[in-house]
Amino acid sequence: MNTFITLLKREYWENRAGFLWTPIIVAAVFLVLTLGALVLGSFGDNGGLTFNNIKFSAVLSNLGPEELADLGLGLDRALAAGSALLQVALYFVVLFYLLAALFDERRDRSVLFWKSLPVSDTLTVLAKAATALLVAPLMAWAVSVAAGLVFLVGLSAYVLAFGLSPMTAVWGPGAPVEVFAATLLSVPLSAVWALPMVGWMLLCSAFVANRPFWWAIGVPALTGLMLTWLGVLNVFRGAAEFYWPQLFLRLVAGVVPGSWMWFDSQASIDFDVTKDGAWSLLVQSAWALMANPSTWIGVVAGAILIWAAIMARRRRSE
Amino acid sequence: MTPVISASRLTKRYGKDTFALREASFTVESGRIVGLIGPNGAGKTTALKAILGLLPVEGELRVLGMDPAAERERLMEQVSFIADVAVLPRWIRVSEAIDYVEGVHPRFSRAKCQAFLARTEIKPIRRVRELSKGMVAQLHLALVMAIDARLLVLDEPTLGLDILYRKQFYESLLGDYFDADKTILVTTHQVEEIEHILSDVLFIRDGRIVLDATMDAIGERFVEVMVGREQREAAIALGPVNERTAFGKHVFLFDAADPSRLAGLGEQRRPGLADIFVATMSRPAAPAGASA
Numbered sequence: 001m002n003t004f005i006t007l008l009k010r011e012y013w014e015n016r017a018g019f020l021w022t023p024i025i026v027a028a029v030f031l032v033l034t035l036g037a038l039v040l041g042s043f044g045d046n047g048g049l050t051f052n053n054i055k056f057s058a059v060l061s062n063l064g065p066e067e068l069a070d071l072g073l074g075l076d077r078a079l080a081a082g083s084a085l086l087q088v089a090l091y092f093v094v095l096f097y098l099l100a101a102l103f104d105e106r107r108d109r110s111v112l113f114w115k116s117l118p119v120s121d122t123l124t125v126l127a128k129a130a131t132a133l134l135v136a137p138l139m140a141w142a143v144s145v146a147a148g149l150v151f152l153v154g155l156s157a158y159v160l161a162f163g164l165s166p167m168t169a170v171w172g173p174g175a176p177v178e179v180f181a182a183t184l185l186s187v188p189l190s191a192v193w194a195l196p197m198v199g200w201m202l203l204c205s206a207f208v209a210n211r212p213f214w215w216a217i218g219v220p221a222l223t224g225l226m227l228t229w230l231g232v233l234n235v236f237r238g239a240a241e242f243y244w245p246q247l248f249l250r251l252v253a254g255v256v257p258g259s260w261m262w263f264d265s266q267a268s269i270d271f272d273v274t275k276d277g278a279w280s281l282l283v284q285s286a287w288a289l290m291a292n293p294s295t296w297i298g299v300v301a302g303a304i305l306i307w308a309a310i311m312a313r314r315r316r317s318e
Numbered sequence: 319m320t321p322v323i324s325a326s327r328l329t330k331r332y333g334k335d336t337f338a339l340r341e342a343s344f345t346v347e348s349g350r351i352v353g354l355i356g357p358n359g360a361g362k363t364t365a366l367k368a369i370l371g372l373l374p375v376e377g378e379l380r381v382l383g384m385d386p387a388a389e390r391e392r393l394m395e396q397v398s399f400i401a402d403v404a405v406l407p408r409w410i411r412v413s414e415a416i417d418y419v420e421g422v423h424p425r426f427s428r429a430k431c432q433a434f435l436a437r438t439e440i441k442p443i444r445r446v447r448e449l450s451k452g453m454v455a456q457l458h459l460a461l462v463m464a465i466d467a468r469l470l471v472l473d474e475p476t477l478g479l480d481i482l483y484r485k486q487f488y489e490s491l492l493g494d495y496f497d498a499d500k501t502i503l504v505t506t507h508q509v510e511e512i513e514h515i516l517s518d519v520l521f522i523r524d525g526r527i528v529l530d531a532t533m534d535a536i537g538e539r540f541v542e543v544m545v546g547r548e549q550r551e552a553a554i555a556l557g558p559v560n561e562r563t564a565f566g567k568h569v570f571l572f573d574a575a576d577p578s579r580l581a582g583l584g585e586q587r588r589p590g591l592a593d594i595f596v597a598t599m600s601r602p603a604a605p606a607g608a609s610a
Binding site: 010013 | 393410
């Protein structure tokens with residue numbers, strides 16, 4: 001266990017810039033833009049910034065219970081949008097992390113140092129998979145919570161300046177804890193969904209002699225183009241229609257947090273955005289995810305790919 | 319006592335008839351410092367990689383009683399390895415490298431490592447890429463010397479270092495690390511620099527072990543004789559393994575010659591390992607094991 005934690009630390013040391021500083025910078029940009037717009041907007045002629053069609057000038061005068069609920073939903077969406085921005089950044093960080101994870105050590109020959117220590121290839125590869133699936137998303141999540149709190153505190157200061165109680169205008173209607181809990185729950189769910197992509201990228205990283213990026217994206221893309229072309233020729237009709245959304249996207253974009261919600265048509269959810277909050281959205285889609293056989297087929301495929309990456313690392317030492 | 323390394327008929331073939339190792343057999347006993355010496359492409363690194371479990375080979379190979387290819391992870395608790403100065407990851411900080419090895423190696427002593435580093439200019443906050451080549455070698459050596467391993471494998475450990483660092487490297491190794499329970503296997507091109515610390519040598523050529531002897535045995539076996547022009551024919555008649563000229567004289571190298579017959583030829587001296595190496599490597603290829 002001690003060894004595994006050391007391996008996770010080693011991944012963090014090497015990738016501090018991606019795992020820690022990238023989310024912090026993205027969050028800082030988000031905060032500057034939103035809070036800045038809020039302050040600048042309140043100097044405008046048309047009553048300033050609106051959340052979910054509720055003008056803040058209207059908030060100042062009078063609010064009914066329905067409008068308060070709308071405002072709360074709007075605040076939650078703002079928080080979720082901030083965290084979505086972080087997740088886009090996280091996708092690129094994790095993609096390039098995975099491609100480099102078992103490739104750079106061969107290119108700079110440091111693999112000879114790592115292999116001179118009593119650490120198995122299995123544990124090494126599993127630590128890298130766990131870093132991509134859990135450590136990096138959890139760090140991004142922690143940054144999103146911190147940024148969300150800064151956002152709400154900034155908003156509180158803003159409404160206070162208009163003589164309004166932050167409790168009624170910000171913390172009452174919004175449900176930040178629910179949003180944070182939902183995005184936290186989405187981390188392990190995303191990890192289950194992302195296993196095939198993580199396995200595929202690690203295998204490319206461990207196996208190819210050069211340019212892991214082009215192999216990792218190119219092989220699935222060419223396969224898809226071939227299927228599309230065969231479809232045009234009336235061979236394997238429908239294969240391409242299945243391949244692109246179900247296999248290609250999952251293989252190259254599976255680590256996008258919550259991506260199972262938009263890839264998977266079977267997981268279509270009866271969801272009313274005006275009634276339900278972030279938490280219930282996530283819980284519903286989580287059940288849909290777990291009930292979907294393609295999730296579990298993906299888990300098996302991901303495990304096989306990770307095993308292949310372990311074998312590749314064992315064989316290729318330079 | 320079981321040997322530290324026992325290798326029997328190790329063979330590694332690439333393609334149809336390119337051999338990196340060709341039925342190489344040798345044994346390394348505990349408490350020895352063994353030089354594995356051969357020209358480029360002779361199979362040195364292949365042999366070391368097989369010993370470290372990095373490369374599967376044909377033949378029978380046991381290191382500390384283990385099969386390296388199958389038990390690399392357990393084996394590396396007892397075996398340390400320095401490839402050359404360029405294998406430490408360039409992004410890592412000195413303090414992180416220490417934390418890492420401490421975290422994964424049960425026989426690593428942080429106190430020892432820090433004591434070694436205290437004698438150098440290396441600061442814990444520095445990254446490997448900010449260190450000079452010599453300092454990287456010092457760091458790697460400090461990490462490895464703080465591990466209580468039974469076998470240390472060095473593959474060109476001082477490649478590209480200046481003479482001061484090279485000397486210091488081997489002095490630290492002998493003074494602060496080596497003892498009767500440890501074994502060192504080293505390859506290098508700089509034969510002259512390590513010959514005084516070796517207890518055994520293995521010459522490897524075209525994947526075959528062509529000489530396997532202790533340094534004491536080599537001192538008894540090989541003799542160099544400085545022969546004047548007039549005695550040259552007589553010397554050649556005794557079957558020298560090499561001839562070169564120096565200071566107008568012919569220098570003949572004899573392997574296991576009768577001392578009484580050499581006596582009259584000229585001044586005798588003990589040859590350097592480099593001379594024996596050159597002579598062995600320029601001889602026509604012999605079948606495996608013939609000269610061992």
